[in-house]
Amino acid sequence: MTFKVSTIFRKAAALSTAALITFGPGVSPVFAAPPAGKTATPIKHLVIVFQENISFDHYFGSYPRATNPSGEPRFFARKGTPTVNGYTPALLNNNPNLNPLNGAGASNPFRLDRSQAVTADQDHGYTDEQKAFDNGLMDLFALHVGSPSTNTATNLGYYDGNTVTALWNYAQHFAMSDNSYSTTFGPSSPGAINLISGQTNGVAKTLNGTTFEVDGGSGTLTLISDADPVGDICSNPTRNQVQMGGQNIGDLLNAAGVSWGSFMGGFNLSVMNTNGTTGCVRSSTGLSGTTADYIPHHAWFQYYASTANPHHLAPASLAAIGTDTQTVTSGVPQFDTANHKGYISNSIGHAIDDQAQYAMRLQFKVKLSGGDILIIATSRPRLG
Numbered sequence: 001m002t003f004k005v006s007t008i009f010r011k012a013a014a015l016s017t018a019a020l021i022t023f024g025p026g027v028s029p030v031f032a033a034p035p036a037g038k039t040a041t042p043i044k045h046l047v048i049v050f051q052e053n054i055s056f057d058h059y060f061g062s063y064p065r066a067t068n069p070s071g072e073p074r075f076f077a078r079k080g081t082p083t084v085n086g087y088t089p090a091l092l093n094n095n096p097n098l099n100p101l102n103g104a105g106a107s108n109p110f111r112l113d114r115s116q117a118v119t120a121d122q123d124h125g126y127t128d129e130q131k132a133f134d135n136g137l138m139d140l141f142a143l144h145v146g147s148p149s150t151n152t153a154t155n156l157g158y159y160d161g162n163t164v165t166a167l168w169n170y171a172q173h174f175a176m177s178d179n180s181y182s183t184t185f186g187p188s189s190p191g192a193i194n195l196i197s198g199q200t201n202g203v204a205k206t207l208n209g210t211t212f213e214v215d216g217g218s219g220t221l222t223l224i225s226d227a228d229p230v231g232d233i234c235s236n237p238t239r240n241q242v243q244m245g246g247q248n249i250g251d252l253l254n255a256a257g258v259s260w261g262s263f264m265g266g267f268n269l270s271v272m273n274t275n276g277t278t279g280c281v282r283s284s285t286g287l288s289g290t291t292a293d294y295i296p297h298h299a300w301f302q303y304y305a306s307t308a309n310p311h312h313l314a315p316a317s318l319a320a321i322g323t324d325t326q327t328v329t330s331g332v333p334q335f336d337t338a339n340h341k342g343y344i345s346n347s348i349g350h351a352i353d354d355q356a357q358y359a360m361r362l363q364f365k366v367k368l369s370g371g372d373i374l375i376i377a378t379s380r381p382r383l384g
Contacts, residue, residue, distance in 0.1 A: 050195070050378055050379065051377075051378075051379045052188060052191060052192075052379065053121070053124070053379075054379045055379070056084075056086070056178060056180050056379070057086050057087060057109075057158055058157075058158050058159065059158070059159055059164050059167055060084055060086060060167075060168075060171065060176070060178065061084075061086040061087040061109065061158040062086060062087055062111070062158065062160050063077075063083075063084050063086060063160075063161070063168060063171060064077035064081045064082075064083065064084075064161070064168070064171075064172075065077070065160070066160045066161035066162050066168070067111060067160055067162060068162060069113075069162065072113075072114055072162040072163075073161075073162055073165045074162070075160070075161030075162060075165055075168050075169075077172065078172055081172065084176070084178040085178040085179055086178060087109055087158070091109065092108060092109055093108060094108070095107070095108045095109060095156070096137060096138055096139035097138075097139055097140070097141050097142055097156055099139040099140060099143075101139075101140060101143055102139075102140060102141075102142035102143045102146075103142070103143065105142030105143065105146045106142060107142060107156050108156070109156045109157070109158055110156060110157055110158070111157070111158060111159070111160060112157040112158060112159050112163065113162075113163070114162060114163045116157070117159075117163060117287070118287045118288050119154055119157065120154060122145045122146065122154065122155040123144065123145045123146070124145065124186065124187045125145075125186070125187070125225070126185050126186035126187075126190070126224040126225060127185075128144045128145050129144070129145055129185040129186065130185055131143075131144040132144040132145045141155055141156060142155075142156070170377075180378065180379070184200060185224075186200075186224050186225060187225055187226050188226055188295075188297055188298050189212075189223060189225065189226045189227055189297045189298075189303075190223050190224055190225070192297075192298060192299075192300040193223060193244060193248075193300055193303055195300065196248040196249045196250070196300045196301065197244070197246060197247065197248040197249070199246070200222050200223045200224070201216040201220055201221075201222045201223075202216075202220060202221075202222075202244055202245045202246045203216075203220070203221035203222065203223055203242045203243070203244060203245070204242075204243050204244060204245035205230055205242065205243040206221070206227075206230075206240065206241065206242050206243075207230055207240070207241040207242075208238060208239060208240050208241060209240055210240065211225070211227075211240040212224060212225035212226065212227040212240045212242070213227070213240075213242065221242075223242055223244070226297040227239070227240045227241055227242040227297065228240070228241045228242075228296040228297050229241065229242070229243065229296055229297070229299060229302035229303045229308065229310075230242060230243040230303075231243070231302075231305075231308060231310035232296045232299065232302050232308070232310045233269075233280065233310055233311055233312065234269075234279075234280035234294055234296050234312075235296045236296070242303065243303060243304070243305060244303045244304050246304075247304075247306075248300070248301065248304050248306075248307060250262070250301055250304070250306070250307040251304070251306050251307065254306075262300070262301045262307075264294065264298070264299050265293055265294065266282055266292065266293030266294025266295070267294055267299075267312055268312065268314070269282075269294075269312050273293070277293075280294065282294065
């Protein structure tokens with residue numbers, strides 16, 4: 001069984017990850033076989049595509065009805081396509097965010113056109129997001145998490161099948177869950193850590209103060225913002241840094257004897273981009289401007305001593321990728337688990353440029369050829 005996590009693109013503050021789990025001998029399939037026979041759909045391969053900062057309604061709130069203005073790709077749903085738990089007439093025309101406390105930002109949800117495909121990031125502070133919830137009234141998003149400079153309600157905007165056309169076409173052929181909710185407030189680091197460990201409590205070590213932590217009770221600290229991981233050579237030396245205690249999913253996979261890997265955009269520090277940038281400051285320019293290729297506070301497994309690769313080492317061979325080579329000295333896990341951390345290009349379709357990415361492509365080509373695959377596309381919502 002192989003578990004691979006790969007960051008494949010980043011748009012503005014969005015982080016996208018693809019995960020591959022391949023079930024091998026001695027590992028039960030996702031759907032257990034009934035005693036008397038085989039399952040109708042035995043799953044050997046599980047691929048998870050994870051995007052950050054996007055709510056279901058942002059992409060599918062009006063599905064399956066598209067506006068279809070002139071000059072844009074048109075979308076018409078197949079007959080019998082079910083509606084989703086998205087924008088009802090009441091939410092579209094009498095939304096709680098018309099609350100006058102939102103000032104000039106008071107608004108109903110509104111359609112974003114293809115010309116608005118790149119939007120500014122909303123305020124996603126730990127406290128501000130809770131204020132936007134307004135004790136469950138869900139009516140102060142423009143006031144508390146709208147654009148910090150203009151107090152506008154961009155986070156109430158949504159796309160339809162004329163902009164996210166490919167996603168809507170996928171939805172025509174595959175199952176879709178329209179009830180997806182975030183389980184934590186705050187920006188990237190708490191969301192990423194919560195995703196792989198189920199909690200954000202248990203900060204075991206801090207550097208440069210505790211700016212991004214709060215009292216977690218009983219003498220513990222809870223992470224609420226974007227601290228960099230302790231030990232990562234790309235972490236900002238003056239920024240608050242943390243190391244988490246406890247276990248993450250990688251630890252559980254190791255304990256079960258399951259191979260896995262995590263591949264992050266920009267992780268290979270030896271690559272030089274065409275703009276001359278390399279190492280920790282390597283950058284790329286896209287529709288949303290120039291952004292860093294590698295962002296330490298997005299690198300979830302770097303926060304745990306047991307799964308970190310702080311020096312960004314490459315696996316010794318293709319065969320070693322995903323295997324557990326972590327050593328423990330006097331009960332303390334040793335750093336640089338190279339086989340669990342690697343690099344994949346920031347851009348979908350980019351040329352293969354190192355062995356980690358080659359290995360992942362090889363795994364997909366060889367292991368996914370049988371067709372017994374389940375693909376899940378999911379997101380950590382940004383509450384908009």
